[in-house]
Amino acid sequence: MDKLFGIDFGTGGCKAMVIDTKGKVLASVFREYPSEHKKPGWSEQDPSLWLDALTAAVGGCKEQMEDGFEGLLGLAVTASTHNAVLLDRDGKVIRNCIMWNDQRSGRQSARLREEFGDKIFEKAMAMPSPTWTLPQLMWVKENEEENFRRIHRLMFTKDYIRSFITGDFVTDVVDAQGSLFYDARKKEWSEELCKILGLPMETFPKVVQSKEIVGRVREEAARLTGLPAGLPVIAGCSDTAAEDLSAGAVRQGQIIVKLATAGNVNIVLDDAKPHVKSFTYPYSVEGKWYTVTATNSCASANRWMRDAFYPVEKELFEAQGEDVYLYMNKQAEQIPLGSDGLLFHPYLLGERCPYFNPDARGKFFGVSMMHTKGHFARALLEGVAYSHPLLAVNIS
Known part of the structure; x- marks a missing residue:
């Protein structure tokens, strides 16, 4: 063959x-x-x-x-x-x-x-x-x-x-x-x-x-x-x-x-x-x-979330031969659209399009006492997603 x-x-x-x-x-x-x-x-x-x-x-x-x-x-x-x-x-x-x-x-x-x-x-x-x-x-x-x-x-x-x-x-x-x-x-x-x-x-x-x-x-x-x-x-x-x-x-x-x-x-x-x-x-x-x-930060932002927010879960899931990302996704799925007001800017390593600002930095804002790790997991995914319409506008 x-x-x-x-x-x-x-x-x-x-x-x-x-x-x-x-x-x-x-x-x-x-x-x-x-x-x-x-x-x-x-x-x-x-x-x-x-x-x-x-x-x-x-x-x-x-x-x-x-x-x-x-x-x-x-x-x-x-x-x-x-x-x-x-x-x-x-x-x-x-x-x-x-x-x-x-x-x-x-x-x-x-x-x-x-x-x-x-x-x-x-x-x-x-x-x-x-x-x-x-x-x-x-x-x-x-x-x-x-x-x-x-x-x-x-x-x-x-x-x-x-x-x-x-x-x-x-x-x-x-x-x-x-x-x-x-x-x-x-x-x-x-x-x-x-x-x-x-x-x-x-x-x-x-x-x-x-x-x-x-x-x-x-x-x-x-x-x-x-x-x-x-x-x-x-x-x-x-x-x-x-x-x-x-x-x-x-x-x-x-x-x-x-x-x-x-x-x-x-x-x-x-x-x-x-x-x-x-x-x-x-x-x-x-x-x-x-x-x-x-x-700049798409899946890399999610990897940072895994390592910074879920280190214990990562170790446990890896020991069982399972994927901790699936667990993170399940937690995010349980949170409503908009993450109950928690927002994320995914500028963990500056940003390229459309801002071209190497000094930009990531941020969670709107944090309240009601927010759980699942909220942060979902807000990160939403923040990365929100960056993409800007790219589409830029390319047009």
């Missing part, structure tokens, strides 16, 4: 799935990993945890199939986008990866908008904000000078994982676009934008289309992960671009709503139509574009 293998490294964990060529799921595994929030607005991950999750996910999928990886045709790796993994000359990770939802570079973003905003928007189709690689690296340059000097290569999450598997130094057009160093219309890294931080062009990987085969599983990677040696591996793309494509969005004007770590309302376009209040990327379908509007 012919099989296809996809692995996604989302912000909350690694999702791996093997399907046949008709789309039937043959194996599926999820492995959660943490983000580190050392200061308000900060969000980092240790790339070594991604490699641990890769090995666990590959092994888990293989165990679920009687014939293992027999008939496997290829592998694709996707991930949350434009998370820069900084490597030194020995190929070692310099520091934890600053994630797309990290807000520490707010001041750097403001200065970039003031000094280079028009130039950046013309080439990169987005205004500087803390979600992009350029402001994040400016923060590193200004606050971790030695780490910045050590940068020899820059890779993004999926590319770091895939390079571990194949040894390539490649990215795709979607991740390149999210860096603010790439000129998508010319389909090349912009020397002018790279000069803003003084980064050599050689720092950045070769850019290809998402569907291109960029390498094969190395013998060493096969030994460490259990993947078949020699298996073809394609470049892959951002998790959002892959999800939108898998939902069937390929034509002009098709809209997709995504509820993940962040919440998105996206639209597929035949031509790029950049706007300062949205993000425009080349699509995983060559020749198409997609525009994204996003609220």
Whole structure:
């Protein structure tokens, strides 16, 4: 039986799935990993945890199939986008990866908008904000000078994982676009934008289309992960671009709503139509574009609720092999619409669309003596839901 293998490294964990060529799921595994929030607005991950999750996910999928990886045709790796993994000359990770939802570079973003905003928007189709690689690296340059000097290569999450598997130094057009160093219309890294931080062009990987085969599983990677040696591996793309494509969005004007770590309302376009209040990327379908509007904290807000409000229940349910989220949902279901006046602003890591305010913070308000944990669980879900109509208005 012919099989296809996809692995996604989302912000909350690694999702791996093997399907046949008709789309039937043959194996599926999820492995959660943490983000580190050392200061308000900060969000980092240790790339070594991604490699641990890769090995666990590959092994888990293989165990679920009687014939293992027999008939496997290829592998694709996707991930949350434009998370820069900084490597030194020995190929070692310099520091934890600053994630797309990290807000520490707010001041750097403001200065970039003031000094280079028009130039950046013309080439990169987005205004500087803390979600992009350029402001994040400016923060590193200004606050971790030695780490910045050590940068020899820059890779993004999926590319770091895939390079571990194949040894390539490649990215795709979607991740390149999210860096603010790439000129998508010319389909090349912009020397002018790279000069803003003084980064050599050689720092950045070769850019290809998402569907291109960029390498094969190395013998060493096969030994460490259990993947078949020699298996073809394609470049892959951002998790959002892959999800939108898998939902069937390929034509002009098709809209997709995504509820993940962040919440998105996206639209597929035949031509790029950049706007300062949205993000425009080349699509995983060559020749198409997609525009994204996003609220920073969606499922991640619910995960925070689980860890902050339900730690005892989480431990008890996990010990029984059950999902504490189902318990949280049941509590929320028992509360009336509107949560008896309890409201939640889901700005736990600042906010992107439509406010673009890295200093925004979450808030429960209207709290009274009658409110229970179930009220807070429901108010959080409602607050996240209320953010999405703003995204739809923004994208229109």
